[in-house]
Every structure is written in structure tokens, then in C-alpha cells.
Amino acid sequence: MPLKLIQTGDGSHTLFVYELNEHYHSTFGAVNESRHIFINAGFNYFKNITEQINILELGFGTGLNAFLTLFEARKNKQKVNYTAIEPYPLDKDIFPKLNYFDFIKDKNAEKIFLRLHQNNWNKHAEISKDFFLLKINSKIEDVILESDKYHLVYFDAFAPEVQPELWTEQIFQKVYNSMRNNGVLVTYSAKGMVKRNMISAGLEVEKLPGPKGKREFIRAVKK
Numbered sequence: 271m272p273l274k275l276i277q278t279g280d281g282s283h284t285l286f287v288y289e290l291n292e293h294y295h296s297t298f299g300a301v302n303e304s305r306h307i308f309i310n311a312g313f314n315y316f317k318n319i320t321e322q323i324n325i326l327e328l329g330f331g332t333g334l335n336a337f338l339t340l341f342e343a344r345k346n347k348q349k350v351n352y353t354a355i356e357p358y359p360l361d362k363d364i365f366p367k368l369n370y371f372d373f374i375k376d377k378n379a380e381k382i383f384l385r386l387h388q389n390n391w392n393k394h395a396e397i398s399k400d401f402f403l404l405k406i407n408s409k410i411e412d413v414i415l416e417s418d419k420y421h422l423v424y425f426d427a428f429a430p431e432v433q434p435e436l437w438t439e440q441i442f443q444k445v446y447n448s449m450r451n452n453g454v455l456v457t458y459s460a461k462g463m464v465k466r467n468m469i470s471a472g473l474e475v476e477k478l479p480g481p482k483g484k485r486e487f488i489r490a491v492k493k
């Protein structure tokens with residue numbers, strides 16, 4: 271799949287997919303978007319509440335969310351079991367070109383970022399003392415998810431306009447079943463259709479102010 275590396279508004283990279291006419295992240299700022307939605311509204315929801323947190327990510331892609339989560343978890347003294355689903359792994363030549371480690375002040379940031387990508391698919395890996403990763407090379411549609419497992423879901427598929435089949439009641443129901451009670455799902459889309467399908471799947475939905483370039487995003491809770 272031909273891709274183009276581009277710089278977003280905050281200086282961090284993203285990828286443009288010609289075939290879909292779609293970016294992996296907000297062009298206003300990839301790192302800024304990930305921090306605002308996935309880390310601050312998602313991961314930090316569990317700060318001082320849960321010491322060991324199970325995360326499910328839909329769409330591993332560049333690994334940006336996993337990377338930022340690892341360092342945030344260190345700060346919060348939390349342990350993370352991170353399961354990421356990705357049917358279309360990126361070419362390994364692309365990772366060293368991404369500049370995400372410039373946004374983390376840690377001498378091992380680059381090494382850790384690359385480690386997220388070096389470990390094998392479908393195998394558990396210890397990325398650091400407190401961060402365990404399982405990358406599943408499959409579509410969400412085809413994965414069997416354990417029930418009542420995840421505290422937190424990063425729902426980071428391509429936009430509903432591009433991949434409508436992933437933002438359905440059926441997929442949200444599947445994700446809902448995999449979440450614990452009081453588990454949280456965060457996603458960058460706040461479309462009416464997305465919200466309605468989440469509610470039909472049983473989630474309680476709230477809209478929060480978005481990062482630069484986005485009015486709102488969704489945080490949903492399994493009650």
C-alpha cells in the first residue's frame with residue numbers, strides 16, 4: 271500500500287494512505303491528538319485507580335498510542351497489558367523514519383519505540399518491566415476477544431467515512447463484551463452514527479472537547 275510520510279501541525283509525523291485518501295492521525299498534530307484523546311481522556315482516567323491495566327487497541331499502525339502509553343504508565347507507576355489488533359502491518363523500513371521518540375525525554379525512547387515493532391506478531395512480549403505487548407495480526411472482525419477483560423479500549427480505526435464496517439453496532443457490541451464493567455472506550459470520532467451505534471451496543475457515551483482541529487471526540491463507558 272503506497273504511503274507518504276508527512277509532518278503534522280505539532281511537528282510529529284503521520285502517514286498518508288493514497289488508496290484511502292486518509293491519514294493515520296490528525297494533520298493538526300499526531301502526538302497532540304494521541305495525548306489528548308487516548309492518553310489524557312483514556313489512560314489517565316485510570317490514574318490512581320488501577321495499578322494494572324488491560325488495554326485493547328483497534329489499529330496498531332505506527333504504534334504511537336502504545337509508545338505514549340508506555341511512558342505515561344511509567345510516570346503513573348502502572349503496569350500495562352497491551353493487546354493491539356492490526357491486519358495490515360506497516361513495512362518495517364518505515365518505523366526508524368517516524369520521529370515520535372523526539373517527543374519523549376528519555377534516552378531509551380528510540381530503542382523502546384523500535385522494540386514495539388521488532389517483536390513478533392501473535393506472541394506475548396515484554397517491552398519493558400511494566401509493559402507487555404501482544405500484537406494480533408488480524409482484522410477485528412475475525413478476532414475472538416476474551417470477555418470482561420479490558421479496562422480501556424483505544425478505538426483507532428480509519429474514519430467512519432472510509433471504513434464504515436468498523437463503526438457498527440455489531441463491532442461495538444463485540445468490543446463491549448470484551449470490556450470490564452466501568453471499562454472505558456475512547457475514539458477520535460464524534461459522528462452521530464458512531465454515537466448511536468455505541469449506545470445501541472450498551473455503552474454510555476459522552477462527548478468531550480477535542481484536540482486542535484477537532485470539535486469533539488467520544489469517551490464511552492460500560493456501566
Ligand SMILES: C[S@@+](CC[C@H](N)C(=O)[O-])C[C@H]1O[C@@H](n2cnc3c(N)ncnc32)[C@H](O)[C@@H]1O
Binds near residue numbers: 329335356426427
Ligand atoms: C487511523 S489508523 C491508526 C493507527 C494507529 N493507532 C496509529 O496511531 O498509528 C487505523 C489503523 O487501523 C487498521 N485497520 C484497518 N482495518 C482494520 C480492521 N479490520 N481491524 C483492525 N484494524 C484495522 C489500519 O491498518 C490502521 O493501522
